[in-house]
Amino acid sequence: MTGNERRTVTDTGGGGRRRSETTRTAILAAARERFAADGYERATIRAIAKDANIDPSMVMRYYGNKEGLFAAAVSVDLKLPDLSRLPRPEVGEALVLHFLHLWEENEVLTALLRVGVTNQAGAERMQGIFGEQLLPLARQVCPDPEQHPTRAALIATQLLGLALTRYVLRLPPAVALRAEEVVAWLAPTVQRYLTAPNP
Amino acid sequence: MTGNERRTVTDTGGGGRRRSETTRTAILAAARERFAADGYERATIRAIAKDANIDPSMVMRYYGNKEGLFAAAVSVDLKLPDLSRLPRPEVGEALVLHFLHLWEENEVLTALLRVGVTNQAGAERMQGIFGEQLLPLARQVCPDPEQHPTRAALIATQLLGLALTRYVLRLPPAVALRAEEVVAWLAPTVQRYLTAPNP
Incomplete structure (x- = not known):
């Protein structure tokens, strides 16, 4: 494994599924924090990827674009009354x-x-x-x-x-x-x- | 005036406003036809600019993006009853x-x-x-x-x-x-x- 592969976290080969899960979890956690702190408009894929220590191309690969990442990351509790x-x-x-x-x-x-x-x-x-x-x-x-x-x-x-x-x-x-x-x-x-x- | 300036239609200098109006009219007419023929998703700025004989960068300059062009071009008659x-x-x-x-x-x-x-x-x-x-x-x-x-x-x-x-x-x-x-x-x-x- 080269240093480059190590940095960008691939999800092919043995244990790939688990590594992919870890990557996704890290991305979503970083996205939730960024969207909450900066708001939807100002939060960038680049900043979220940096927070998660993951290459931005990996974020795009999993979630397509900012809209897709937002839809996956945001948790909404309408707190509806009983x-x-x-x-x-x-x-x-x-x-x-x-x-x-x-x-x-x-x-x-x-x-x-x-x-x-x-x-x-x-x-x-x-x-x-x-x-x-x-x-x-x-x-x-x-x-x-x-x-x-x-x-x-x-x-x-x-x-x-x-x-x-x-x-x-x-x-x-x-x-x-x-x-x-x-x-x-x-x-x-x-x-x-x-x-x-x-x- | 160089051939390049002529091709891309600038709207600075004397008579600029009229030339700019002509350019916009040509873009909107081409956009209306394209959106009607191809639907919103398939119509591209490139195709619309080509139809109007105008550089795509000029379309972007006037309307920002496809959404802005669509909003300016589309005419909607709700045909509401009396x-x-x-x-x-x-x-x-x-x-x-x-x-x-x-x-x-x-x-x-x-x-x-x-x-x-x-x-x-x-x-x-x-x-x-x-x-x-x-x-x-x-x-x-x-x-x-x-x-x-x-x-x-x-x-x-x-x-x-x-x-x-x-x-x-x-x-x-x-x-x-x-x-x-x-x-x-x-x-x-x-x-x-x-x-x-x-x-």
């Missing part, structure tokens, strides 16, 4: 309020939405968050298990649509809405999507 | 149906949403379409002029949110919804955003 503990008529309002606060304080979510729209790994990440975090919410409220995926998808159309227009596309009157207005208008929609009988 | 001719209780359903057909037959809209999410020129283009085409819709239905921007923004949160989850992020249960289900669930929402009293 709706089963709330009076049924209040779940819509609770969810809209929670979601508004979440987006206003967490720029990672805006970055993830951008990446999800343009990058296959990002879209899969969004699909994963939907399945793991939003779908269980419908389970807490809807009696009919067959309806859970539809109900969760419906609230996603409204809540992600709010995020898209207000925080990403920044349509002026969507930005101008006060939080109380957003809740007053959207809570009945989310409430209906979660709890109304099938139309 | 809601003032419909019975008031039917406007929500008409709008959701129109919007569903529009997105299913028009891949330019999906491309524009992707570009709007990642590119400033694309976001401004979406803001323009909102102001020129969606805002007048609220004027046809709401009596209070002060409410028009809010009403239009609210229907944008729901209709763009549907497009985002169903056609771009492709969340499986949003993709699986039949058109009739989408209309049955979303029409009352859009109806309320357009016509319900201020909450």
